[in-house]
Amino acid sequence: MPKRVNHDERRRQIAGAVWRIAADQGLDAVNMRDVAAEAGVSLRLVQYYFETKHNLLVLALRYLNERSEQRATARIAATPGATSTRAVLREVLMEFLPIDEEHRDTLRVHLAYYVRSLNDPELAAVFLNDETPLEELVAGMLDQAHEAGELVSRVNARHEADLIVSGVNGLGIDLLHGRRQLDDVVAVIDYHLARLFG
Amino acid sequence: MPKRVNHDERRRQIAGAVWRIAADQGLDAVNMRDVAAEAGVSLRLVQYYFETKHNLLVLALRYLNERSEQRATARIAATPGATSTRAVLREVLMEFLPIDEEHRDTLRVHLAYYVRSLNDPELAAVFLNDETPLEELVAGMLDQAHEAGELVSRVNARHEADLIVSGVNGLGIDLLHGRRQLDDVVAVIDYHLARLFG
DNA sequence: TTCTTGATGATACGAACGTATCAGATACGG
DNA sequence: CCGTATCTGATACGTTCGTATCATCAAGAA
Numbered sequence: 001m002p003k004r005v006n007h008d009e010r011r012r013q014i015a016g017a018v019w020r021i022a023a024d025q026g027l028d029a030v031n032m033r034d035v036a037a038e039a040g041v042s043l044r045l046v047q048y049y050f051e052t053k054h055n056l057l058v059l060a061l062r063y064l065n066e067r068s069e070q071r072a073t074a075r076i077a078a079t080p081g082a083t084s085t086r087a088v089l090r091e092v093l094m095e096f097l098p099i100d101e102e103h104r105d106t107l108r109v110h111l112a113y114y115v116r117s118l119n120d121p122e123l124a125a126v127f128l129n130d131e132t133p134l135e136e137l138v139a140g141m142l143d144q145a146h147e148a149g150e151l152v153s154r155v156n157a158r159h160e161a162d163l164i165v166s167g168v169n170g171l172g173i174d175l176l177h178g179r180r181q182l183d184d185v186v187a188v189i190d191y192h193l194a195r196l197f198g
Numbered sequence: 199m200p201k202r203v204n205h206d207e208r209r210r211q212i213a214g215a216v217w218r219i220a221a222d223q224g225l226d227a228v229n230m231r232d233v234a235a236e237a238g239v240s241l242r243l244v245q246y247y248f249e250t251k252h253n254l255l256v257l258a259l260r261y262l263n264e265r266s267e268q269r270a271t272a273r274i275a276a277t278p279g280a281t282s283t284r285a286v287l288r289e290v291l292m293e294f295l296p297i298d299e300e301h302r303d304t305l306r307v308h309l310a311y312y313v314r315s316l317n318d319p320e321l322a323a324v325f326l327n328d329e330t331p332l333e334e335l336v337a338g339m340l341d342q343a344h345e346a347g348e349l350v351s352r353v354n355a356r357h358e359a360d361l362i363v364s365g366v367n368g369l370g371i372d373l374l375h376g377r378r379q380l381d382d383v384v385a386v387i388d389y390h391l392a393r394l395f396g
Numbered sequence: 397t398t399c400t401t402g403a404t405g406a407t408a409c410g411a412a413c414g415t416a417t418c419a420g421a422t423a424c425g426g
Numbered sequence: 427c428c429g430t431a432t433c434t435g436a437t438a439c440g441t442t443c444g445t446a447t448c449a450t451c452a453a454g455a456a
Contacts, residue, residue: 005432026317028226031413042434053414108316115313118306118374119224127375159389162382163365166372170364176316177325184360191357203402229443240404251444 011049014039015060023105027112030057054122061113061126068106069132071095085145086197089138093164093189096134097172099182107172135161145197152198164192209247212237213258221303225310228255252320259311259324266304267330269293283343284395287336291362291387294332295370297380305370333359343395350396362390 017039021030032053036043050056072095081087098104117123139161145151171188174180215237219228230251234241248254270293279285296302315321337359343349369386372378 024317026314028314029317032415033413044435045433047415048433051415111316112313114371114375115310116224116226118309119222119227124375128377133377156389159386162369162386163361163390166368167361167365168368169371170367171360173312173367174364177312177322179326179331188357188360191354192361208402230445231443242405243403245445246403 007049010045011059012063014041014046014049014056015063018056018060019064019105019109022109022112027057027109027116032056057113057116058122058126061123062130064106064109064113065126065130068110085141085148085150086193089141089145090189090193092134092138092141093168094186096168097182097185098175104176107176111173111176135165138165142196150197152196155196160196164189167192205247208243209257210261212239212244212247212254213261216254216258217262217303217307220307220310225255225307225314230254255311255314256320256324259321260328262304262307262311263324263328266308283339283346283348284391287339287343288387288391290332290336290339291366292384294366295380295383296373302374305374309371309374333363336363340394348395350394353394358394362387365390 014035017035018030021034021038032046033043035056036046039046046056050059072092075091075095076088079088079091095103096107098107113123114127117127135158139157142151142155142157142160146154146157168189171180171185175182175185212233215233216228219232219236230244231241233254234244237244244254248257270290273289273293274286277286277289293301294305296305311321312325315325333356337355340349340353340355340358344352344355366387369378369383373380373383
């Protein structure tokens with residue numbers, strides 16, 4: 001048996017190049033040649049591992065989702081005062097804001113994919129199937145907080161979760177554009193957490 | 199003086215073709231030749247009126263924003279029971295959801311532009327300058343409702359407006375993907391209106 | 397009619413890009 | 427060292443697209 005290589009790892013390496021290019025030039029600017037150059041490999045190798053560009057984009061999105069989830073769970077695990085549902089919830093919501101360059105890039109790429117998926121069923125499937133619905137997670141946390149007596153009053157957990165999750169997404173998009181400042185967005189989130197938790 | 203033609207109207211006619219193509223094939227699929235065909239004019243005429251493709255896209259966005267605002271003000275004017283701030287606010291929020299095919303198309307195109315503007319300063323400028331910030335409008339309505347004694351309690355109008363506007367945007371995006379149903383989204387909005395107005 | 401603006405048609409250039417092809421280099425386990 | 431898996435390089439094909447060119451036609455006001 002000759003040279004053995006971890007194909008999956010190679011694919012992730014190349015997918016990383018897709019993210020970097022998409023993050024600062026847009027998903028439209030992603031082409032096979034530039035991806036190869038950015039990944040430090042030959043064009044031929046990109047073809048070798050992904051066959052087609054479409055395949056490359058789809059898999060790059062899968063890997064991106066994987067990494068986002070890992071980062072989120074890691075953040076939750078590292079939350080100080082994890083006994084408080086409120087503290088954990090706050091961290092979860094923060095994870096979806098462009099709080100640093102890495103999150104900002106991820107959000108930009110994610111959003112670009114989101115729009116493209118409106119006209120690409122295969123990409124849409126990745127969004128609809130591979131992603132854990134955040135609203136349900138948040139709603140569960142609110143229920144849990146209610147039972148623990150942490151909430152200020154009885155609320156409709158599902159509706160509250162829907163608005164706050166969608167709201168954080170919308171606020172994140174505004175941040176990308178510079179339409180808002182991070183401080184203000186955090187203030188809005190904290191205001192609504194205070195409304196729920198007192 | 200020879201043949202006179204309303205240039206602005208011609209440009210709007212061609213811009214309409216851009217919207218239609220972008221709405222059901224994506225902004226990437228917009229090219230000069232297809233726009234000309236869709237508008238029922240020659241390729242040469244599209245070049246004649248817009249010079250470059252970039253120009254065409256920028257102006258098409260301007261016209262799209264104009265039309266959206268007109269539609270919004272028309273909707274507000276036609277609101278039954280316009281004496282109630284709550285009723286007006288509800289209509290304003292609805293206007294940003296894909297409630298019918300026309301709104302759905304507008305939202306798709308708008309979103310596609312939004313993402314592209316992340317890598318195109320000229321498009322970003324259109325978003326940042328030409329658009330009336332909805333949050334301020336909503337915050338103003340909440341203040342007004344408070345003074346009229348319509349609100350159930352004292353709230354931070356600005357923070358409430360920020361979340362509900364961003365939330366409606368986020369919910370609208372989910373609707374485009376089929377991740378949510380319109381009924382559910384309306385229920386979420388009504389829940390939060392009830393929370394504010396009682 | 398004449399002149400100017402509005403509009404068309406055919407065509408072509410050059411660049412970018414996805415994909416394909418083929419020959420060959422490199423490295424590693426048996 | 428031999429064979430296989432991995433990787434590269436150069437190159438080419440066909441298509442799409444933005445843009446440019448030039449000749450021409452239509453129409454209406456002066």
